Amino acid sequence: MSRFVIFSVILIVFIYSSLSFSKTEATPPARYQNYNTFVKTACNSTTYPTKCYSSLSSYSSTIKSDPLKLCKTSLNLNVKSAKNATSVISNLLLKAKAAKSHEVPILKDCLEEMKNTVDELKQALAEMKYVRGGGKTTEEHLKNVRTWVSSALTDEGTCTDGFEEGEVNVEMKKKVKKAVSELSKTTSNTLALLTHYLSY
DSSP, X not given: OHHXXXXXXXXXXXXXXXXXXXXXXXXXXXXXXXXXXXXXXXXXXXSSHHHHHHHHGGGHHHHTTOHHHHHHHHHHHHHHHHHHHHXXXXXXXXXXXXXTOTTHHHHHHHHHHHHHHHHHHHHHHHHGGGOOSOHHHHHHHHHHHHHHHHHHHHHHHHHHHGGGXXXXXXXXXXXXXXXXXHHHHHHHHHHHHHHHHSOO
């Protein structure tokens, strides 16, 4: 009888150990969970947290818990987003020119604003190289970064202003607004992260 009890206890321990081992193997290391938590918490400080997390979460292992890497990654993605939006406007302009549409001047103005946006975000990214270590110099560079990103956000809004005046093609207007709106959300989030996580 005692042998049966001992055997049962051993069997239970073995099964429990196996289950625990499987569970441990299936669970990501705690540090990666913490990195994701850091990114998610950071994104909660932005205007569009869901969009922020969906774009930055895949970079959490690179960002780790570093506010500077967080902001640099957001800016890099922002530049890509600006280039994509610029490409959309550029393609619409080509089609409008081919059709000799009256929207050509409006699209030209919009495209110019989008090119400015790309340049300003690139300037912000270049300035980020000098944001480190604290102190007066770092504070000045950070101020410049915020200024560039704020200017980009303003230009994005100016791009769509022309579509509010006069009659324009409805489908074209939708495409422009969608592209620029998505970009503006990204830029707004970047500015929020810069303000919240790199304040002096």
